Amino acid sequence: MAALPAMLAACATTTSVPVARCDQVAHQALVGQNIGAVTLPADLRQRIISPGDTLTQDHDPDRLNVFVDPKGWIARVTCG
Structure with a gap:
């Protein structure tokens, strides 16, 4: 019985939890x-972009970019 934990540990595998990624087609529904009425997954990298915002030039294919109009309505979404 004492060897059971050691045997189970030997069988254990390390798996990484998948991180939410930007899917432009799936996010078009936004x-x-x-x-204000949208809830995005907490682990999805995202940025909300309002008119006149200055954007960084870093490209992150997993990040969802949400472009909103002055009243907060989502006009377009992109990945990057």
Whole structure:
């Protein structure tokens, strides 16, 4: 019985939990909705971009970019 924990440890594998990634096609359903009424996954990298915002030039294919109009309505979404 004492050897059981050691045998189980030897069988254990390390798996990484998948991180939410940007899926432009799946996120197109957000267009036309108000950003205040939308809940995005907590582990999805995202940035909300309002008119006049200055954007960094870093490209992150896993990040969802949500472009909103002055009233907060989602006009377009992109990955990057």
